Amino acid sequence: MKKRLLIIAAFAMLSSPALAQMDHSQMDHSKMDHGKMDHGKKEQADDTDHSDHADHDMGPKPMPQSPQNQSGPQASGPPNAADAIWGAEAMRASRKALYNEHGKMSLFWFQGDRLEYRAREGEDGYLWDVQGYYGNDTDKFWFKSEGEGSFGEEIEQAEVQALWSRAIGPFFDLQAGVRQDFHGAERTHLVLGAQGVAPYHLEIDVAGFVSNKGDVTARIEGEYDHRLTQKIILQPRAEINLSAQDIPELEIGSGIDSIEAGLRLRYDITPEFGPYIGIEQEWKLAGSRDFAIADGEDPSVTNYVIGVRFWF
């Protein structure tokens, strides 16, 4: 109540034209003689008077008790004080650049997560597993490519994915797009998946695929960089492939198609570049196992790997 009286008193003072013409840009408010004030009510009124209390809207409202009152006065429109000084035209380009520079940055990133030589019984093999993106914090074009084979044989598996990746939470992106296979009976798949960081810094990549032949499959990948030291990293990794149906031409049985479990020991010469050695075990299961055995293949293969991980 007392505050309202003060503000009414302040408004009465506002009618003074002399006050209205005060040049505030030249005034040193910090030098005003608050020192003389004993913080009583009369002086508060004086102070309001000095400062040319401009905002009528603000006026007699009691001080909001809620800290959530965020809205100030005249809460609309872009900031444009500089337009009045330098001209809207002169400000336009720099203002656009200002906003773009502070939060709209787009980046390109490429990672070779696994590029490795695989020693095993029979013909040794190779594997690549790369990914990358271009985009901003929330929306990215994401691409992935994986493939493997044995030296001297036709490539066993090769695929490329092109995805739109959208941040749906602090730690996960939703990814949707297409996958093209370049091995065996070439297929094109629709992809829907999620990629991100689960608790314990587990890097997760889960995706479901529907091929142009109607096959429904899924893949779950998880890996974890465990620091032994700042530069020596132990990386357990697991991958599970699932299929909703038998796909004889690809020798895939329904259910759990295959499981891979690996352990890699990496030395990060720089955070961007680290060679590694490791071991990876692959099992074909259920129907896929039967296909393998029928083909004379071993459904359980142990790979001794040496490779490199890099990114830029």
Add this chain to the structure above:
Amino acid sequence: MTKAFNNSLADPSRRTFVRSLAGVAALASLPMPAWAMGKMSKTLTNGMDEVSGPNVHLHIADGMFSTGNRTGHGIGLNGTIPGPLIRLREGTRANLMVHNMLGEDSSVHWHGLLLPFQFDGVPGLSFPGIKPGGNFTAKFDVRQSGTYWYHSHSGLQEQMGHYGPIIIDPEGKDPVEYYREHVILLSEFADMHPHQIMKKLKVAEGYFSQQKTATFDDYDMSAEERLMWGRMRMMPTDIADVSAPTYTYMINGHGPADGLELPFEPGERVRLRFINGSAMTFFNIRIPGLPMTVVQADGQNVQPTEVDEFQIGIAETYDVIVTPKAGTFALAAESMDRSGMAQAALTSESGRRASFPELRDPRLLSMVDMGHGGMTEGGHDGHGGGGHSGHGSMANGKMDHSQMDHSKMNHGAADKPKPAMDHSDHDMGGMRMRDTSLLPASVDVNAGVDMIAMNPQDRMGYPGLGLDNVPHRVLNYKMLRALKPDHNTREPDREMELHLTGNMERYMWSFDGKKFSAVSDSPLRFAYDEKVRVKLVNDTMMAHPIHLHGIFFELVNGAGHAQPKKHTVIVQPGSSATFDATFNEPGDWAFHCHLLYHMHAGMMQTVSVAFPEKADR
């Protein structure tokens, strides 16, 4: 070298000014400044010259810069890093002429100076920026005194050396008595281009840290605690985003290898004007064996307080008085993450090397830094709460609730008491890392918000990470009291709450979950001369130095009418900090986190203060 004794001496009979700016032996060997010869040098010199007002010319140009065994591309002013000390005098009119010799736009922001907004130097906000080959003159009446600085507000130029000190001598007698002064401008130099630094921060969390937790580390953490941090997908070592060895920490453009000397005569009262002009580094400052009396913070005189160590956030300034006897003292500015140190020898015997303390063991973040205040970690100052003084002087009842002891109150946005959480439950299972129901509606919850402080405490009494349990006296914000308690004592017209939000993994930073790019059309608007109490709630696990351009605010630190004025306030991790601001400088002003890469990632907003003329409509 320009000297400005006559211009700056308030009382020449009592003082002998010996300013050592470049230090080392470079003082005598400074060449004719390249910019004065009409052709820009391609080598930038360590240390700075001095230029005095009222007419000052600054030439911004790039070149190669070296300190120790690190050489890289830099941006200097008048051929040096830092740029020259600009010496002004209160009550005069300044004409600061900036010439941009770069191949890209540039700018100079006069950090902490009161001036018409159009000269504040933020491209796109206060003026259009300075084109390559162009120039710009900031003309304003100098209506303050103290220690300030200037820096680029264009892109990431500040990281490359585009900064320098400002001293404004008071019009009358300086309440601070001293016989000698040294500027101590702290900064870092990297030979990695700042755009590369930004990219690495974005794509690889913890890229620059050599202190991450690992199986073979020296951290005293239980397996349980390690698992808990892992479960949260957070790193307790996230203390500095960029650190040594990527950075060489510098004082006045000199890394430790340069052996910078700051001379004095035994028994002199020496004023050290500390300026943290770094892009990303909080420094802990101490001079073993030499107590420091803090007399000024952010250019504003404070009641003298003697300490042995203090933390200086990015963009803050502190002036201290030391009175060393004969000898050589080690001025050690240790980065908060303890990865490196800026060094200078304060000496009365030129040529003697100081013995600098070893880097202390790195510290880890605690649950208090995660916003679970009052649950663990008995050691923090800010919590036990001594009562604030100054209550008695608050005559108006409406004021009281906000002046009350924050440390004892739960000021969480939802204001829910949580007795069950106190002290007993150390298990993260009972905690929620991201309880969005705690947030006011003004906060946009999105992928850029990875954590919400569950029980943020006001930590004005916290001296900064790692300084809460050292065996000597350390400064904290509660110890800052204005020398003249003559501030505007009006009660605030309203309150507002702003949340500092971020995502470490994605390196996204914002206010209220909204990056600057997302709020270009909705600035924070204030009526002319409106007084607002602003509570900053830090929903991240990093300390943020928050800077308001053009207007000094008062820290609500319990000092009553002696609340200190500042232009930059550190908001501790998972905690809150509150200031009162009287918006009596009209125009559009930048408001941002002064961690350069946080600002660049979006932790910035416009504060738009209405013009008084609008009342005439």
